[in-house]
Amino acid sequence: MELYRLLQQQGFGGRKECKQLIEYGLVELNGEIVDNYRQQVELADIRQLVVDDKPWDVVSGPLYLLFHKPPNYETSHKPQHNPGIYRLLPYQFGNLGITAVGRLDVDTTGLILLTNDGQFVHALSSPKKQVPKCYQVTLKHAASEEFIAKLQTGVYLNDEGEEFAADSIEQLDSHVILLTITQGKYHQVKRMVAAASNRVEQLHRISLGSVELGELPQGEWRHLSAEELAGLGWS
Ligand code: URA
Numbered sequence: 001m002e003l004y005r006l007l008q009q010q011g012f013g014g015r016k017e018c019k020q021l022i023e024y025g026l027v028e029l030n031g032e033i034v035d036n037y038r039q040q041v042e043l044a045d046i047r048q049l050v051v052d053d054k055p056w057d058v059v060s061g062p063l064y065l066l067f068h069k070p071p072n073y074e075t076s077h078k079p080q081h082n083p084g085i086y087r088l089l090p091y092q093f094g095n096l097g098i099t100a101v102g103r104l105d106v107d108t109t110g111l112i113l114l115t116n117d118g119q120f121v122h123a124l125s126s127p128k129k130q131v132p133k134c135y136q137v138t139l140k141h142a143a144s145e146e147f148i149a150k151l152q153t154g155v156y157l158n159d160e161g162e163e164f165a166a167d168s169i170e171q172l173d174s175h176v177i178l179l180t181i182t183q184g185k186y187h188q189v190k191r192m193v194a195a196a197s198n199r200v201e202q203l204h205r206i207s208l209g210s211v212e213l214g215e216l217p218q219g220e221w222r223h224l225s226a227e228e229l230a231g232l233g234w235s
Contacts, residue, residue: 003027004037010059011095012051026052056092062117063098064229065089067221068213069112075103082106088219089114101125101208102184110135110205111213114221120234124209130182131209131232132167135189138202142174147196151179155195160185164192178206 001009007018007027021027022037028050029041049056069075073085077099086094093116101113101124115121124131141147148171154163167180181188190200206213210231216222229235 001041002037003029003034003039003041006041006043007051010049010056011092013095021051056090059092059096062120063093063096063115064117064120064224064234065093065098065114065221066211066213066216066224066228067100067112067114068216068218069104069109070218071107071109074106075100075112085112089221104205105187105190105203108203108205109218110203111208111211112205113208113211113224123234124232125184127183129233132180132182132207133184133205134178134180134207136172136202136204136206137177137179137189137193137200139175139177139193140199140201143171143177143198147198148177150196151192155192157185157188157191157195164188166192175201 004015004018004022007013007021008015012018012021019037022035025033025035027034028048030045030047043058043060046058049058067085067089069085072082073088074080074082076084077086078084085100086098089098097116098114099116099121101115101121104110104112113124123129148169151166151169154165156163164181164183164185167182169180170178172178179189181192185191189203193200211224211228226235
């Protein structure tokens with residue numbers, strides 16, 4: 001394939017932009033600058049791709065990423081009042097159609113999965129799949145027995161005609177619980193906590209299914225491993 005087409009396929013922009021990147025001498029392949037945009041190149045031959053002085057992973061299939069969302073970022077491609085999370089990812093990924101699996105509120109931190117595989121988004125967001133999502137919840141008031149019991153038995157949320165109960169709850173200290181839910185309704189954790197007469201001060205998602213956020217720093221991302229994908233029922 002011609003080099004400019006490969007760059008297009010890798011998300012570096014349209015035909016004109018990719019040709020220009022090459023003509024301006026900004027593309028280095030396997031250690032050498034290539035300024036002929038018609039140069040033939042195959043994915044399998046690329047050991048190293050440097051564009052505009054930055055090394056890039058060559059993408060050869062769908063992307064599945066784990067991202068640690070910082071506070072004050074919107075999970076949106078068209079953010080309104082805060083920057084969007086996508087600006088924290090490599091520029092290249094925006095052009096490859098990366099999108100989040102579900103959303104976290106602006107003030108919520110923690111694990112978000114991102115992909116350009118629409119079927120993956122669909123499968124994991126499906127209510128039928130009941131993927132457990134675990135949140136570390138810091139509460140305004142100490143977690144009383146009554147509060148925990150309400151979340152365990154279920155609470156009604158406005159506009160939803162059914163009760164929502166925690167899949168599991170673990171109390172870490174007087175004001176902090178780990179709450180696992182299997183649905184993904186709008187503001188669900190905050191609304192459940194409010195319905196049980198308390199208030200969320202901080203919300204942080206630590207796992208989704210068998211995938212854990214671990215020690216990944218805020219604002220950083222990594223690829224999901226084959227084991228993690230298999231654990232989500234995807235391979
Ligand atoms: N529940 C909420 O209330 N907010 C989130 O961001 C995620 C779950």
